[in-house]
Amino acid sequence: xxxxxxxxxxxxxxxxxxxxxxxxxxxxxxxxxxxxxxxxxxxxxxxxxxxxxxxxxxxxxxxxxxxxxxxxxxxxxxxxxxxxxxxxxxxxxxxxxxxxxxxxxxxxxxxxxxxxxxxxxxxxxxxxxxxxxxxxxxxxxxxxxxxxxxxxxxxxxxxxxxxxxxxxxxxxxxxxxxxxxxxxxxxxxxxxxxxxxxxxxxxxxxxxxxxxxxxxxxxxxxxxxxxxxxxxxxxxxxxxxxxxxxxxxxxxxxxxxxxxxxxxxxxxxxxxxxxxxxxxxxxxxxxxxxxxxxxxxxxxxxxxxxxxxxxxxxxxxxxxxxxxxxxxxxxxxxxxxxxxxxxxxxxxxxxxxxxxxxxxxxxxxxxxxxxxxxxxxxxxxxxxxxxxxxxxxxxxxxxxxxxxxxxxxxxxxxxxxxxxxxxxxxxxxxxxxxxxxxxxxxxxxxxxxxxxxxxxxxxxxxxxxxxxxxxxxxxxxxxxxxxxxxxxxxxxxxxxxxxxxxxxxxxxxxxxxxxxxxxxxxxxxxxxxxxxxxxxxxxxxxxxxxxxxxxxxxxxxxxxxxxxxxxxxxxxxxxxxxxxxxxxxxxxxxxxxxxxxxxxxxxxxxxxxxxxxxxxxx
Amino acid sequence: xxxxxxxxxxxxxxxxxxxxxxxxxxxxxxxxxxxxxxxxxxxxxxxxxxxxxxxxxxxxxxxxxxxxxxxxxxxxxxxxxxxxxxxxxxxxxxxxxxxxxxxxxxxxxxxxxxxxxxxxxxxxxxxxxxxxxxxxxxxxxxxxxxxxxxxxxxxxxxxxxxxxxxxxxxxxxxxxxxxxxxxxxxxxxx
Numbered sequence: 001x002x003x004x005x006x007x008x009x010x011x012x013x014x015x016x017x018x019x020x021x022x023x024x025x026x027x028x029x030x031x032x033x034x035x036x037x038x039x040x041x042x043x044x045x046x047x048x049x050x051x052x053x054x055x056x057x058x059x060x061x062x063x064x065x066x067x068x069x070x071x072x073x074x075x076x077x078x079x080x081x082x083x084x085x086x087x088x089x090x091x092x093x094x095x096x097x098x099x100x101x102x103x104x105x106x107x108x109x110x111x112x113x114x115x116x117x118x119x120x121x122x123x124x125x126x127x128x129x130x131x132x133x134x135x136x137x138x139x140x141x142x143x144x145x146x147x148x149x150x151x152x153x154x155x156x157x158x159x160x161x162x163x164x165x166x167x168x169x170x171x172x173x174x175x176x177x178x179x180x181x182x183x184x185x186x187x188x189x190x191x192x193x194x195x196x197x198x199x200x201x202x203x204x205x206x207x208x209x210x211x212x213x214x215x216x217x218x219x220x221x222x223x224x225x226x227x228x229x230x231x232x233x234x235x236x237x238x239x240x241x242x243x244x245x246x247x248x249x250x251x252x253x254x255x256x257x258x259x260x261x262x263x264x265x266x267x268x269x270x271x272x273x274x275x276x277x278x279x280x281x282x283x284x285x286x287x288x289x290x291x292x293x294x295x296x297x298x299x300x301x302x303x304x305x306x307x308x309x310x311x312x313x314x315x316x317x318x319x320x321x322x323x324x325x326x327x328x329x330x331x332x333x334x335x336x337x338x339x340x341x342x343x344x345x346x347x348x349x350x351x352x353x354x355x356x357x358x359x360x361x362x363x364x365x366x367x368x369x370x371x372x373x374x375x376x377x378x379x380x381x382x383x384x385x386x387x388x389x390x391x392x393x394x395x396x397x398x399x400x401x402x403x404x405x406x407x408x409x410x411x412x413x414x415x416x417x418x419x420x421x422x423x424x425x426x427x428x429x430x431x432x433x434x435x436x437x438x439x440x441x442x443x444x445x446x447x448x449x450x451x452x453x454x455x456x457x458x459x460x461x462x463x464x465x466x467x468x469x470x471x472x473x474x475x476x477x478x479x480x481x482x483x484x485x486x487x488x489x490x491x492x493x494x495x496x497x498x499x500x501x502x503x504x505x506x507x508x509x510x511x512x513x514x515x516x517x518x519x520x521x522x523x524x525x526x527x528x529x530x531x532x533x534x535x536x537x538x539x540x541x542x543x544x545x546x547x548x549x550x551x552x553x554x555x556x557x558x559x560x561x562x563x564x565x566x567x568x569x570x571x572x573x574x575x576x577x578x579x580x581x582x583x584x585x586x587x588x589x590x591x592x593x594x595x596x597x598x599x600x601x602x603x604x605x606x607x608x609x610x611x612x613x614x615x616x617x618x
Numbered sequence: 619x620x621x622x623x624x625x626x627x628x629x630x631x632x633x634x635x636x637x638x639x640x641x642x643x644x645x646x647x648x649x650x651x652x653x654x655x656x657x658x659x660x661x662x663x664x665x666x667x668x669x670x671x672x673x674x675x676x677x678x679x680x681x682x683x684x685x686x687x688x689x690x691x692x693x694x695x696x697x698x699x700x701x702x703x704x705x706x707x708x709x710x711x712x713x714x715x716x717x718x719x720x721x722x723x724x725x726x727x728x729x730x731x732x733x734x735x736x737x738x739x740x741x742x743x744x745x746x747x748x749x750x751x752x753x754x755x756x757x758x759x760x761x762x763x764x765x766x767x768x769x770x771x772x773x774x775x776x777x778x779x780x781x782x783x784x785x786x787x788x789x790x791x792x793x794x795x796x797x798x799x800x801x802x803x804x805x806x807x808x
Contacts, residue, residue, distance in 0.1 A: 260648035
């Protein structure tokens with residue numbers, strides 16, 4: 001406590017002391033004297049701030065692994081003639097050496113890399129690493145709660161994720177390799193161990209790992225929703241919540257309603273794999289042998305998978321949207337444009353995300369008349385998305401913009417979301433999808449709109465809330481280099497992919513040797529690979545900056561370094577048990593009072609002046 | 619390991635109760651998807667028709683009755699009638715174990731009439747869906763064993779946190795019971 005007492009009392013402190021809500025928290029026997037040792041503080045922590053850091057750092061480790069894998073398969077695609085012998089110390093038997101001493105990436109391992117890259121980035125990095133980090137950090141801090149509704153379930157949520165990570169990581173060292181049938185794990189390839197090496201133990205561990213992962217998401221989600229519904233401080237009505245909280249709240253609901261459906265699909269798949277049932281299998285002839293399974297439907301799996309799979313992309317992008325809204329408003333020194341429209345857009349996107357899943361299945365033999373339904377709803381998603389984009393641009397327009405790393409990444413997010421979103425309108429049309437399906441056009445589309453864009457939202461969040469996480473700043477110059485390099489590099493990777501996709505180059509191919517028609521794309525593929533390597537190195541720069549700044553970054557001396565109006569910046573710089581040393585704050589106004597009544601910003605704890613109206617109430 | 623006690627009396631409904639309902643929503647989605655899969659697969663044809671063993675149907679009465687005893691137990695705790703509270707809790711546990719056993723007999727019966735797990739998916743579903751339901755019920759039984767342990771080891775005294783714990787586990791038990799009622803009606807009428 002002594003460190004906290006050394007800081008002079010701020011205006012907000014006085015307001016919280018005099019007008020805050022006394023929840024008798026510090027009357028409890030453990031209140032201020034909460035004792036913790038190394039294990040309960042850093043490992044089995046029940047404190048949301050520590051759990052948030054655990055999610056972030058685990059997510060970062062996975063991001064390096066997942067992105068590193070993409071570099072290896074990009075080398076194969078860009079330079080198929082070159083020897084990869086130098087990777088043999090890392091990949092071992094997956095680099096095969098021919099009689100001339102040229103090392104080649106084993107084709108089956110190429111598929112394993114692609115599969116793992118997708119699984120890792122989608123689930124471990126952009127779901128756990130993004131939503132896990134920021135929901136945990138910001139939900140209690142921004143709504144004025146002492147912690148999550150259940151710290152214990154929250155701790156379990158992280159450790160199930162950890163367990164899931166261990167299982168997936170272990171699967172990479174199997175002699176038959178990790179699962180290699182694509183991150184969507186369509187049967188029959190995923191259901192039959194005899195179908196490929198990756199479908200053996202690798203697939204079993206993939207299923208086990210992801211089942212643990214779903215447990216983690218559900219435990220986290222139950223906590224986030226309960227906390228938002230039940231533990232908002234006095235005065236924090238739903239319409240006074242920052243857009244970050246709205247985004248995390250809807251994200252958690254989407255996860256809660258869609259992940260159980262994925263588990264159902266997985267259970268049936270497990271029965272098909274292990275118990276001899278035929279939910280997805282019918283009349284299959286494999287390795288010269290006819291199987292006994294009859295009566296199953298592989299399309300059934302696709303329905304169950306994509307019922308999660310589509311909401312999943314919004315589980316990834318909504319938190320990024322929330323972070324970007326907050327960061328843009330703070331760094332343009334302007335209220336977010338169209339707060340309520342933003343909230344309704346989040347809700348609309350959340351709702352629509354449940355009724356568009358079959359647009360992933362236009363080419364799976366789904367009835368074309370049924371496709372029309374999915375086309376229409378898919379295209380309608382463009383409406384709330386466009387509303388959000390318009391509002392972000394309107395927020396930036398005329399703002400007193402601070403061009404620092406968080407705001408640059410937030411602006412980068414808007415750029416990428418527009419570029420990637422527009423190609424979504426192409427692909428959402430079933431007629432065009434017939435041409436584009438399974439080409440690099442699809443790869444370019446989803447990487448920009450939900451891969452790179454979500455990463456940009458995450459980076460904006462990390463740079464912006466780093467002072468809250470670690471009490472230090474990240475280096476802004478390195479951050480700007482990271483931003484410009486990544487933005488230009490990401491477009492250099494994915495922009496050309498649209499062209500080769502439109503020309504019909506199929507995705508998921510190990511090599512195009514046998515297709516003369518694609519020969520003249522070799523140079524483009526080389527260019528993409530070089531850009532990917534540069535972007536990867538820039539992410540290493542970010543990681544270096546991150547860890548360097550934890551210990552050596554510029555120390556935060558003011559509680560509210562960004563002059564933000566939300567509650568997380570009224571807590572002490574040092575993390576304390578229960579977040580606020582005395583009362584919890586009482587909220588009197590919406591979170592976006594910037595440049596109002598001649599003041600730069602007004603904190604949410606500031607009571608309304610005489611005759612003043614809460615700007616969020618209309 | 620101590621968690622933050624952040625439950626202030628501003629909350630009308632205890633957060634644990636809210637969390638339980640949210641968790642139930644997730645379970646509902648799981649069974650909604652499984653029963654949808656059943657409908658989709660059935661619609662595709664090549665579907666074996668058979669009579670559902672009566673074990674499953676009569677078992678519905680067992681689970682409903684156990685919900686009644688569970689509610690009696692909870693109400694008695696609130697009223698301070700500890701004798702009935704313990705007795706009803708133990709009865710619920712016994713009924714839960716009976717339900718589990720009878721489900722097993724139901725599957726044995728199904729197997730004996732030639733509807734096996736690995737045959738036509740119409741039969742597989744009757745193993746898998748009630749199986750996943752039973753897994754959730756066994757989770758409830760574990761909670762029930764904990765509740766019995768508390769009932770007989772803790773002093774006979776009313777406390778708010780014990781009430782909340784009982785409320786949560788009781789609500790979950792009712793939920794799993796009604797889930798079975800839904801499933802049995804679904805299997806009979808779909």
